[in-house]
Amino acid sequence: MSALSDREIVAAARKIIAEVGVDGLTMRLLSTELGVALGATYHHVPTKHHLLVLVGRDLFHEVSLPSPPVGDWAAQVKALMLRLADVVGRYPGMAGYMLAHVDDTFPAELHQQLVDILAHAGFAESSIAAVLGALRFYVSGMAAGGPSLAAAESFHGVDVRGLFDEGLDLLFAGARLRLDDDLAGRRPPAPA
Amino acid sequence: MSALSDREIVAAARKIIAEVGVDGLTMRLLSTELGVALGATYHHVPTKHHLLVLVGRDLFHEVSLPSPPVGDWAAQVKALMLRLADVVGRYPGMAGYMLAHVDDTFPAELHQQLVDILAHAGFAESSIAAVLGALRFYVSGMAAGGPSLAAAESFHGVDVRGLFDEGLDLLFAGARLRLDDDLAGRRPPAPA
DNA sequence: ACCTGAACACCGTTCAAGT
DNA sequence: ACCTGAACACCGTTCAAGT
Numbered sequence: 001m002s003a004l005s006d007r008e009i010v011a012a013a014r015k016i017i018a019e020v021g022v023d024g025l026t027m028r029l030l031s032t033e034l035g036v037a038l039g040a041t042y043h044h045v046p047t048k049h050h051l052l053v054l055v056g057r058d059l060f061h062e063v064s065l066p067s068p069p070v071g072d073w074a075a076q077v078k079a080l081m082l083r084l085a086d087v088v089g090r091y092p093g094m095a096g097y098m099l100a101h102v103d104d105t106f107p108a109e110l111h112q113q114l115v116d117i118l119a120h121a122g123f124a125e126s127s128i129a130a131v132l133g134a135l136r137f138y139v140s141g142m143a144a145g146g147p148s149l150a151a152a153e154s155f156h157g158v159d160v161r162g163l164f165d166e167g168l169d170l171l172f173a174g175a176r177l178r179l180d181d182d183l184a185g186r187r188p189p190a191p192a
Numbered sequence: 193m194s195a196l197s198d199r200e201i202v203a204a205a206r207k208i209i210a211e212v213g214v215d216g217l218t219m220r221l222l223s224t225e226l227g228v229a230l231g232a233t234y235h236h237v238p239t240k241h242h243l244l245v246l247v248g249r250d251l252f253h254e255v256s257l258p259s260p261p262v263g264d265w266a267a268q269v270k271a272l273m274l275r276l277a278d279v280v281g282r283y284p285g286m287a288g289y290m291l292a293h294v295d296d297t298f299p300a301e302l303h304q305q306l307v308d309i310l311a312h313a314g315f316a317e318s319s320i321a322a323v324l325g326a327l328r329f330y331v332s333g334m335a336a337g338g339p340s341l342a343a344a345e346s347f348h349g350v351d352v353r354g355l356f357d358e359g360l361d362l363l364f365a366g367a368r369l370r371l372d373d374d375l376a377g378r379r380p381p382a383p384a
Numbered sequence: 385a386c387c388t389g390a391a392c393a394c395c396g397t398t399c400a401a402g403t
Numbered sequence: 404a405c406c407t408g409a410a411c412a413c414c415g416t417t418c419a420a421g422t
Contacts, residue, residue, distance in 0.1 A: 003404080003405065003406095004405085004406090026394090026395070026396090027395085027396065027397085028394095028395080028396090036405095036406070036407090037406065037407045037408065038396095038397090038407085038408085039398085039399080039405095039406065039407060039408075039409095040405070040406050040407075042396090042397070042398080043404085043405060043406070044405095046397095047396080047397080048396065048397095096288045099333065129355070130355065130358040130359060130362065131362065133355035133356075133358065133359055134330070134355075134358070134359025134360075134362050134363070136333065137329075137330050137331075137333035137334045137355075137356065137359055138326070138329050138330045138333055138359075139329075139333065140332075140333035141291065141328065141329035141330055141331065141332035141333025141334070142329045142333070163321070163322065163325035163326075163329075164325075164329065166322040166325065166326070167322060167325055167326025167329055167330075167363075168326075169366070170322065170323065170326050170363055170366035170367055170370065171326070171359075171362055171363055171366055172366070173365070173366035173369050173370070174361070174362035174363055174364070174365035174366035174367075174369075175362055175366075177365050177366075177369075178362065178365070195385085195386065195387095196386085196387090218413090218414070218415090219414085219415065219416085220413095220414080220415090228386095228387070228388090229387065229388045229389065230388085230389080230415095230416090231386095231387065231388060231389075231390095231417085231418080232386070232387050232388075234415090234416070234417080235385085235386060235387070236386095238416095239415080239416080240415065240416095
């Protein structure tokens with residue numbers, strides 16, 4: 001009927017990635033899923049990389065959907081991180097790809113959302129960068145472990161979800177100390 | 193002359209990965225580097241995955257080399273993490289691979305080394321698991337970003353190394369609080 | 385045992401040719 | 404403009420055949 005749309009393509013790609021991971025996603029497999037020839041897919045998506053960037057953006061956008069803020073800054077940020085790990089973790093191999101191309105995929109909305117929460121709590125500008133940077137590494141590492149880590153409940157005998165949660169609290173505890181410093185006296189912006 | 197050894201193969205693989213990354217490493221390219229036919233390489237290494245596991249083990253082993261402990265537990269662990277990120281970061285794509293196969297690559301020595309440091313500092317057993325888990329996610333996320341993150345000094349306008357360092361301190365600050373709890377009263381092992 | 389060289393079943397990407 | 408189908412230059416892996 002109608003011509004192939006980007007939304008259809010991204011949806012089909014997500015379905016395939018959820019099942020067989022980024023490596024299992026094949027331009028041929030995607031075309032079959034869409035019911036078109038290989039060339040047709042390439043007519044809409046110039047390259048597999050571009051396709052994955054579209055998927056990454058789609059996932060991020062799903063996370064940054066508006067939701068009523070509940071709790072203090074830590075609770076709000078934590079909820080966002082858990083949702084992010086949850087959503088992205090469902091697509092094996094995507095986290096690593098998204099991390100390697102944050103600048104292409106990370107939406108300004110979500111970033112601003114996080115910055116606003118921390119700024120409103122009283123974090124200094126440099127602290128916001130530190131906290132968000134740490135969270136990026138942490139969440140990426142969690143989700144980047146591939147299916148074995150993100151999807152599985154238990155890994156190597158330990159509860160991954162609980163471990164992720166506990167580590168997040170560790171990070172927030174450290175951030176809280178830094179916030180106290182910010183709220184009290186100024187800290188020099190790191191000696192040169 | 194002598195037959196191909198595993199050490200030669202791993203060394204050649206590391207050289208190639210350092211230059212073109214895990215994805216750029218090809219069994220054919222490796223064979224050329226070794227000066228043998230493709231089949232010869234496969235005679236010693238059954239699969240590319242096995243080869244990468246060997247490389248991963250090699251990198252971890254390089255990190256866990258004995259060094260005199262300097263400073264408190266935080267300083268010691270931090271030094272290990274920085275060295276780990278440093279070494280692994282030099283091989284684009286390896287961090288993600290190693291994280292996805294920790295059980296295959298992570299040497300018992302290094303793990304024990306870390307456990308000993310934390311236990312000696314007074315951390316409870318459950319806290320040790322939490323701290324090491326958090327560190328694993330964090331360091332992996334840092335190194336998993338591929339060449340764009342681990343290799344580059346600056347990324348997206350920010351100093352990656354500084355960001356990594358600051359986040360590590362955040363994590364240690366949180367861990368220190370938990371250590372204080374451990375040293376004082378007991379904490380219930382997480383409500384069910 | 386160790387190695388060669390060719391093959392097989394895939395990839396991503398391109399492109400003439402159709403409508 | 405949108406799509407088809409075949410091709411190109413690769414992969415990882417296998418395997419008969421040589422020494």
